[in-house]
Amino acid sequence: MIPTTTSYTTCPLCEATCGLEIVTRGREVISIRGDAQDIFSHGYICPKAYSLKELDADQDRIREPMVRRGDQWLHVNWDEAFAEIERGLVPILQQYGRDALAVYAGNPTVHNLASLLYLPVLLHTAGTHNFFSASTVDQMPKQVSAGLMFGTMLSIPIPDIERTEYLLLLGANPLVSNGSLMTAPDMRGRLRRLRQRGGKVVVIDPYRTRTAQEADEHHFIRPGHDAQFLFAIVHTLFAEGLVAPGKLTEHMTGLEQVRTLAQSSAPESVASACGIAPDTIRSIARDLAAAPRAVVYGRIGTCTQEFGTLASWLVDVLNVLTGNLDREGGAMFPKAAAGARNANGTPGRGRGVRLGRWKSRVRGLPEVFGELPVSCFAEEIETPGEGQIKALITLAGNPALSTPNSQRLQQALGTLEYMVSVDMYLNETTRHANVILPPPSPLAHSHYDLAFYQLSAHNVAHYSPPVVEREPGTLEEWEVYLRLAAILGGQGSSADLNLLDDMSIATLIQREVTTPGSRVEGRNSGELLTALKPRRGPERILDFMLRSGPYGDGFGAQRDGLSLAVLEAHPHGVDLGPLQPRIPEVLRTSSGKIELAPQAMLVDTERLHAQGVQTVERANGQMLLIGRRDLRSNNSWMHNLHVLTKGKERCTLHMHPNDAASLALGDGEMACLTSRVGSVEIVIEVTDAIMPGVVSIPHGWGHNLAGTRMRVAAEHAGVNTNILTDQEGMDPLSGNAILNGIPVSVEKASSRIYPDVS
Numbered sequence: 001m002i003p004t005t006t007s008y009t010t011c012p013l014c015e016a017t018c019g020l021e022i023v024t025r026g027r028e029v030i031s032i033r034g035d036a037q038d039i040f041s042h043g044y045i046c047p048k049a050y051s052l053k054e055l056d057a058d059q060d061r062i063r064e065p066m067v068r069r070g071d072q073w074l075h076v077n078w079d080e081a082f083a084e085i086e087r088g089l090v091p092i093l094q095q096y097g098r099d100a101l102a103v104y105a106g107n108p109t110v111h112n113l114a115s116l117l118y119l120p121v122l123l124h125t126a127g128t129h130n131f132f133s134a135s136t137v138d139q140m141p142k143q144v145s146a147g148l149m150f151g152t153m154l155s156i157p158i159p160d161i162e163r164t165e166y167l168l169l170l171g172a173n174p175l176v177s178n179g180s181l182m183t184a185p186d187m188r189g190r191l192r193r194l195r196q197r198g199g200k201v202v203v204i205d206p207y208r209t210r211t212a213q214e215a216d217e218h219h220f221i222r223p224g225h226d227a228q229f230l231f232a233i234v235h236t237l238f239a240e241g242l243v244a245p246g247k248l249t250e251h252m253t254g255l256e257q258v259r260t261l262a263q264s265s266a267p268e269s270v271a272s273a274c275g276i277a278p279d280t281i282r283s284i285a286r287d288l289a290a291a292p293r294a295v296v297y298g299r300i301g302t303c304t305q306e307f308g309t310l311a312s313w314l315v316d317v318l319n320v321l322t323g324n325l326d327r328e329g330g331a332m333f334p335k336a337a338a339g340a341r342n343a344n345g346t347p348g349r350g351r352g353v354r355l356g357r358w359k360s361r362v363r364g365l366p367e368v369f370g371e372l373p374v375s376c377f378a379e380e381i382e383t384p385g386e387g388q389i390k391a392l393i394t395l396a397g398n399p400a401l402s403t404p405n406s407q408r409l410q411q412a413l414g415t416l417e418y419m420v421s422v423d424m425y426l427n428e429t430t431r432h433a434n435v436i437l438p439p440p441s442p443l444a445h446s447h448y449d450l451a452f453y454q455l456s457a458h459n460v461a462h463y464s465p466p467v468v469e470r471e472p473g474t475l476e477e478w479e480v481y482l483r484l485a486a487i488l489g490g491q492g493s494s495a496d497l498n499l500l501d502d503m504s505i506a507t508l509i510q511r512e513v514t515t516p517g518s519r520v521e522g523r524n525s526g527e528l529l530t531a532l533k534p535r536r537g538p539e540r541i542l543d544f545m546l547r548s549g550p551y552g553d554g555f556g557a558q559r560d561g562l563s564l565a566v567l568e569a570h571p572h573g574v575d576l577g578p579l580q581p582r583i584p585e586v587l588r589t590s591s592g593k594i595e596l597a598p599q600a601m602l603v604d605t606e607r608l609h610a611q612g613v614q615t616v617e618r619a620n621g622q623m624l625l626i627g628r629r630d631l632r633s634n635n636s637w638m639h640n641l642h643v644l645t646k647g648k649e650r651c652t653l654h655m656h657p658n659d660a661a662s663l664a665l666g667d668g669e670m671a672c673l674t675s676r677v678g679s680v681e682i683v684i685e686v687t688d689a690i691m692p693g694v695v696s697i698p699h700g701w702g703h704n705l706a707g708t709r710m711r712v713a714a715e716h717a718g719v720n721t722n723i724l725t726d727q728e729g730m731d732p733l734s735g736n737a738i739l740n741g742i743p744v745s746v747e748k749a750s751s752r753i754y755p756d757v758s
């Protein structure tokens, strides 16, 4: 009998980065449990982790490349698949130019070391301006506000959750999401400890979430009004002489401008729009100012609204005004071991961020950090003319379900001349592809959370080798990316991958040795390359990043410094210590200061003040639709796993009892919701957890479309909330879609209809 093996790995499914202990026999997963010795998660896991066993064994998971011929899918080998792609894509690029190709990257790419390291190579060779990702239906506003204030898009201050005594959360449900833009496994335990040491948790949300249920205070807020609420707190702090930035004063600019911007935002002037009483707003402002260590944190609900960047900015304005930015128990900057731009180059000063370097062709929407708003994806495919998107590569994404007005996008996808998907499922998006290239099982590739350790509530580093061997015939993900890059770059489908990989690492090393302030500035690049042998692929790049990073061995300069070998010797992770104050060295703005009042915020505040009343009027007579998060769901592919979908139907419409009564609707009945762009029918669940006037549908559902191969998901199809969301609704500073506060009319449904635009 094959003996069992125990492996330790980091869960790749969400931002919490929990350590797992996995017992396998050959390729078979015997058990999954929390790794009690993990230096960060200490044994904590959530139910999603168990699904890795089912995912690895899922018969619907694609294991060989597939080519579509009409309605039929044929299995082919890798060489045939890449040759097919070369025949399909290259003529389109030659005929229409580089912008005729779009690339869409889904959320799982950011949880994947190979994707993060090789996506830039793919995009560089693609040479297209049409790059889209899930970031513009998620966190882009926070990246924009952080970039403008602190100088890089991932300089996002994180709650120092273990040391704070007052936590004000807006639009965040970390007990269910397990933290987002805040990597901190076991949020339940962390919040309980906060309260046990006498601290206070206050939640502002149009839904009484599980986090709100465990908080000291919860206040409903009308969706889309977080910026007004936050401005009223800023106003109160100034009006009552509570502004005390302390040591931050000498490192910032713009304080007086913020005072001026908040002058017209007295609590009385915003209370009716927000749905929060003036006294409550003042009381929150006073508590925030009085707490010895406090932090304001906003997440998805604050981002996916019309003033998402403004709200995200105001969160950190409050942390600055109360002196809680960059101090223990406040909002602090992690120092990641690898990949952090705010830990590289000259400390305390940089180039800042540049936005709007190009614009979308049809609507003229500005680029943000190299990508265009996904809300304009469909129109860029549909609209004839130079630069029209004719071909598409999707990477672990399902925009057909996860982006606004998804029915329109689904129709647009059907008109593409060619499409390639790197994906493990034949889903609502990849059914339109000509070729699908499967990645290995998540348990069959190595793992290091390059992105999330930059957002971590404690400085840690954890590398995990693959838990199981790749299945026969599968290709490593980085090799898939490089072969696609070779096709797009003109080297052809049979290009030498080793050569391409050597070029990738050589380019990176050359950049670092010529970067002022880099740990390896002025070093001989050939010697550094030699020191990385015999590694290749993602491990070689990661080793270089670790060794040239802030804790690295500097290739001999720091004897006890980090390297990949050190991480390999520590399977439960390496503890790099609690968050430390980093201002001013963390700053990369051109001024070398915290930009408390960036020009873009001044302009958008004028828009807010001008539109605040209209926003309320527009909602009159209608309900406002918001999303919601479920512990057992994150991305749409998780709906194909029985362990995560069993039990009571979860894709339901939550509605307050008063609203249900006034519309003569009852629990379990069907409602018909209609927005400007679409209509759905869905089962009602009456609950007083939701604010009156607001209804909620979770995202990622709607698995009833023809041509997919996700059998479990099809049995729990649910309703796609993005049939209702509107591609025109957008936060203009970040291009982020408005997914919360969608005006909808609600009435009793006559029949159950699941639209299919196949």
Ligand code: SF4
Pocket: 011, 012, 013, 014, 015, 016, 017, 018, 044, 045, 046, 047, 048, 049, 178, 185
């Ligand atoms: S909280 Fe996230 S990282 Fe932790 S086990 Fe669950 S899905 Fe995995």
